[in-house]
Amino acid sequence: MTASQLRPTGLTGEVLEKTLRYARERDYTGWDYGDGMSSRLLQALPVENKWLNIAVQETIKRAPVNVRPLFLVEQRRNYKGTALFTMANLTAHELGLGEVTGVDYEREARALAEWLVEERTPGYAGFCGAHRHEIQHLDKKGLPSWPDMVSTSYAVRALLAAHDAGLDTGEADYSETVRSVADFIDEDLDYEEIEEGARMKYVPTWSNEHYTLNAVALGGVTLLELGARFGGDHRERGEKLLDYVVSRQQPEGGWMYRDPPSASHLSMDSHHNGFVIESLLRHRELTGSERYADVLDDALAFYRGDLFEADGAPNWDESNGYPRDIHAAAQGIIVFSRAGEFAAAERVIDWVLGALYAGNGKFRFRQERLFTKRVTLMRWCEAWMAYALATYLDQRAASATPR
Numbered sequence: 540m541t542a543s544q545l546r547p548t549g550l551t552g553e554v555l556e557k558t559l560r561y562a563r564e565r566d567y568t569g570w571d572y573g574d575g576m577s578s579r580l581l582q583a584l585p586v587e588n589k590w591l592n593i594a595v596q597e598t599i600k601r602a603p604v605n606v607r608p609l610f611l612v613e614q615r616r617n618y619k620g621t622a623l624f625t626m627a628n629l630t631a632h633e634l635g636l637g638e639v640t641g642v643d644y645e646r647e648a649r650a651l652a653e654w655l656v657e658e659r660t661p662g663y664a665g666f667c668g669a670h671r672h673e674i675q676h677l678d679k680k681g682l683p684s685w686p687d688m689v690s691t692s693y694a695v696r697a698l699l700a701a702h703d704a705g706l707d708t709g710e711a712d713y714s715e716t717v718r719s720v721a722d723f724i725d726e727d728l729d730y731e732e733i734e735e736g737a738r739m740k741y742v743p744t745w746s747n748e749h750y751t752l753n754a755v756a757l758g759g760v761t762l763l764e765l766g767a768r769f770g771g772d773h774r775e776r777g778e779k780l781l782d783y784v785v786s787r788q789q790p791e792g793g794w795m796y797r798d799p800p801s802a803s804h805l806s807m808d809s810h811h812n813g814f815v816i817e818s819l820l821r822h823r824e825l826t827g828s829e830r831y832a833d834v835l836d837d838a839l840a841f842y843r844g845d846l847f848e849a850d851g852a853p854n855w856d857e858s859n860g861y862p863r864d865i866h867a868a869a870q871g872i873i874v875f876s877r878a879g880e881f882a883a884a885e886r887v888i889d890w891v892l893g894a895l896y897a898g899n900g901k902f903r904f905r906q907e908r909l910f911t912k913r914v915t916l917m918r919w920c921e922a923w924m925a926y927a928l929a930t931y932l933d934q935r936a937a938s939a940t941p942r
Contacts, residue, residue, distance in 0.1 A: 551888060555928040556640050557900030559624070559631060562921050563647065567624050568616050569917025570607050575599035576673040576680075579611035592675035603907075605914035618658060618668040619690040620918030622697035623926040625651040629700055630929035634936065645706065652701040653708070655694050656716055660686040663743070665722030667691045679744070687742045688728060689814075692757035695720050699764055714768055721765055721773060724758055736782030738798075749802035752794050753814035756784045760818045763825045774826065781822060784815060785834050792841025793857060808856040809846040813870030816842055820877040839878060847871055851886030852894070863906040865895050865920050869927035876927075876934040884931050891924070 562569075575581075575596035584591070599610055625648050631637065632644035660669045667686035674681035695717045702713040724730050727743040740747055741754040762777030787798050793807035794815050805811065816838050819831045845857045846867075853867035854860045868891045875884035895903040895911070902920040905912040915921065 550892075551928055551932060552634070552636060554892070554896070554900065555627070555631060555925060555932065556636055556642075558902070558921060558925045558928065559627060559644070559647075559900070560640075560642075561900035562624060562917065562925065563642075565917070566616075567621060567651065567917065567922075569614050569921070570605075570612060570914065571615070571617050571620075571670075571672060571916055572919045573600060573670075573674050574607070574612055574615070574672045575610070576675055577613040577615070578607075579613065581610070589675060589677075589680075592680070593677075596675050603910060603912060605912075607914070614917075615671040616654070616658075617671055617918035617922070618655070619670070619693050620922035621651050621655055621658075622668075622690075622693040623918075623922040625655065625697040626700055627922075627925035627929040629704055629706075630933045633704070634932055645704075648701060648704070649706045649708075652698055652706060652713060653711075655698060656711060656713070659694070660684060663723055664726035665719030665724070666695070666717045667720065667723045667727070668694045681742070685742055685744055686723070686727075688724075688739070688754040688758045688761075689741070691720060691723065692761045695761050695764060699768070718765060718769060720761055724762065728758065730758075730776070730780075732779060733783065735786040736784075737776060737779035738783050739780065749797045749799060751797055752784050752787055753796070753811045753818075755780050756815045756818035759784070760821045760825075763822060767825045778822070778830070781818065781831065784818075785831060788834060788838065791845065791857060792837040792839075793845070806856045806858065807841075807846075809842075809853050809867035810864065810870040812838070812842060812846060813867070813874045816874050817870070817877060820874070824877070835878075839874075839880075842871075842874065843880075843883060847883070847887065849886075851883075851888070851890035853887070853890075861906070861908045862912075863894070865891070865902055865904055866923050868895070869923035872927035873930045876931040879934070879938060881931075881935055881938075888928070888931065 578595055581595045599606055628644045628648035637644045660667050668690045669683055669686040671683055698713040698717050707713050724739055728739040730739045738750050738755055739758050741751040759777040759780030762773045766773030793812045795803050795807060796805035796811055797803035819835050846854050853863050853871055855862055868887050871887045872884050894906055897903055901915050902924050903911055903913050904916055904920055
């Protein structure tokens with residue numbers, strides 16, 4: 540039986556419950572995509588060498604089997620992943636899944652929201668959050684003290700959702716906590732208005748010689764979230780960021796990872812294009828405006844036709860089917876659900892359950908052409924699928940008609 544043959548709280552709801560249970564039993568802690576620098580073996584070496592760091596990090600990331608236990612990689616909570624779990628638990632509560640499972644999903648969401656507040660990154664102009672692992676880049680080492688716009692944007696969305704659900708504690712107003720994210724965007728990410736709109740950096744320490752387009756789009760949506768609650772000029776500035784991203788849309792309908800494209804190691808890959816499209820869909824939800832309607836039509840046609848197969852399998856980018864990644868699949872579920880294309884979302888769900896689901900709420904990382912990487916990553920696999928399934932259920936319930 541496929542997802543499309545079931546009521547929204549059927550198989551999909553059952554898988555969401557199991558996914559949240561898997562994460563909850565592990566305190567939402569686990570391995571992550573780029574966690575190789577957290578190897579205790581690497582940290583114990585008496586030398587610090589960029590190329591050694593890269594060798595260990597990339598070996599752990601790219602190995603066909605999970606070698607993290609051999610390298611003694613530390614398992615940690617991920618900031619963005621915790622935001623996704625917060626929203627998934629909120630949706631589970633709102634859908635009444637706790638009445639079936641006996642789990643207090645509202646309490647889970649509140650505890651996770653409190654963690655997001657406590658673990659925000661200090662020392663910047665406004666609210667922000669960061670990954671929990673060091674990452675070795677070619678030019679520098681990324682540190683856990685360096686916040687980024689993508690992690691921050693999902694934390695803002697999660698805390699505003701928690702506020703809207705009335706989960707604020709007596710000592711904290713989540714909406715006021717995240718309101719200062721506008722200062723982070725302005726001062727630390729160098730928000731800059733240009734002829735095509737406005738742009739900003741992904742990470743405060745990064746060069747302004749290139750811009751990461753999905754991060755700019757998520758920054759724009761973050762300002763729209765503030766504008767919807769606090770007014771002011773947040774909407775105008777958020778739309779300027781989206782205008783800049785829209786100006787970089789390729790003739791095919793998608794977006795390169797960076798502007799200029801020559802600075803990018805990726806082409807029009809699936810999950811980053813999904814971030815951009817979701818941001819434009821979120822603009823429509825928050826404002827009621829069709830400002831980007833034509834752009835969305837072209838983007839969804841490209842996304843649907845070039846980045847997904849007819850059976851729901853996600854392509855890596857516009858030219859390559861493999862690797863087929865769980866994050867790309869999850870983002871597809873989110874995009875198609877927000878676009879109201881539930882049949883497409885259900886095809887992706889069906890593909891994931893057939894290709895990358897190990898049962899009991901556990902998802903695999905990636906399907907290569909000849910084998911499957913069976914490691915389960917708490918943020919990359921579990922958090923994204925929990926949020927994707929919750930988004931599908933929420934959007935499906937909101938649009939449900941008597942059947």
